[in-house]
Amino acid sequence: FSYNPYCWVKECCNNDYIPGDINTLRQTLNERVYGQHLVQTVVEAITAHWNPKYKAPKALTLSFHGWPGSGKNYVSKFIAESLYKLGTKSRFVHHFIGRIHFPLIGETSKYKEELYSWLKSNVTYCPRQLFIFDEVDKMPPGVLDGIKPMIDYRDMVDGADYTKAIFIFLSNTGSYLINEYYEKMWNKGKNREELQLSDLKRGFYRSDNIKSNLIDHYIPFLPMQEKHVIECIKDEFRQRDVLFPNPIHIRQVLDFIEWGPDSSKLFSKTGCKRISSKVMILVAKHYPDDNKKSEL
Ligand SMILES: Nc1ncnc2c1ncn2[C@@H]1O[C@H](COP(=O)(O)OP(=O)(O)OP(=O)(O)O)[C@@H](O)[C@H]1O
Incomplete structure (x- = not known):
């Protein structure tokens, strides 16, 4: 355990508090999340992202899409719990909700500025941060423009290094497309597990709040049967x-x-x-x- 007495009582930016337990994540997603075989991509993406050997060139950006109640928040919670000892209570895990934190269109530039400095001060203190943006489709368009430089391919932005941060964006965008596609598959007698990430990717590109080339992985959540x-x-x-x-x-x-x-x-x-x-x-x-x- 840490030799710094401060870390005995307070959460510190070290491996004790940020164990990054990928095996637990893999197992939990396997056992507790039903009907979402494509979420295993998340495990592979995070494994590579936090492995120093691979030298991540940018922050990891994951975009979860799907019908309400299909597991987007649920999976995000498991990610937080396996990467951080204090899980969603960790001060390195941040959860923003579109309609609660960014309710007013007229305040877009204020939100943008506040978000930028909030993210910057957190990442400067500890690079391994998890930022979850829920209800991205219900945020005023433009709020997330402010964070584009932070999720782009750059070593340093304004003195801060974002390459170890993880951003997860959750929305219902594209859920009709996902459901329709899956219903067609089902009508043809195909298995749910035959659906591949590439089958749905094009649809997300068209309807995105963030520039799609900055999203590393789109994860569709299939409707629950x-x-x-x-x-x-x-x-x-x-x-x-x-x-x-x-x-x-x-x-x-x-x-x-x-x-x-x-x-x-x-x-x-x-x-x-x-x-x-x-x-x-x-x-x-x-x-x-x-x-x-x-x-x-
Ligand atoms: N795929 C799943 N496997 C197991 N339990 C699930 C799954 N999806 C949802 N649940 C259960 O339903 C609850 C609500 O799901 P969750 O909050 O993840 O929905 P969501 O996809 O984030 O919906 P919304 O788009 O409305 O935010 C979860 O806390 C969990 O108990």
Whole structure:
């Protein structure tokens, strides 16, 4: 552990606090994220990015696209938790939300300036920062222009080195395109896992908030089908100590979910969102504390 007593009590910019545990990330994404085989690209990208051998030429920029409730925030949380000892509570992990942090179009230049100096002071203190921008599609256009020099191919920008930073942009942009493409595949009887990154890339280029040549990896999140939602429901029961929920109760949660599109009713319109409140009610009603672990 660190010899600096300050670091015994406060988070420091060192390997103890930033272990960059890629193996845990790989395993967690494999085991806990359902139906998103393409997210493994993230593991490869981060492995290469933080390996000094490869000398990253720029900050790593990942752009997650997809339907609500398909796992974009969920995966970002796992990235933060495996790279930083304090996870999302780390002072090196920053989460900006479009509608909350940048609500007003008229304030665009102010946001741009503030964002620039905020990012700069953080990266100057510790280069291994994680910046997550959620709801990118709901930010006033132009806010992210201010950070372009920081994610471009440059060793130093204004005295700061951004090449070890990671930027993740989350949005629903392109989700109709992803869903339509996947529905067509499904109609042809193809497997979900046959979908490749390259199949969808062109669509993202057209509808992007940031200059597409500065994004290193576009990750499409596929819409959630019934079998994935069932897994999410079981997770919610497990979190409340119900290891073997009654299938009738799983069905009751499924019945609350709306399915679309009209042509196939293949996907949950809310992905795996809004499940927990339903599960909570069922657990309170049907699983008294003393027999939670067994099937009722
Ligand atoms: N692919 C998935 N595998 C397992 N659980 C998932 C998955 N997608 C979503 N969930 C569950 O649903 C919750 C909500 O998902 P999440 O917040 O990641 O959605 P999102 O894609 O970020 O949606 P939005 O576009 O509305 O921000 C997660 O906290 C998780 O519990």
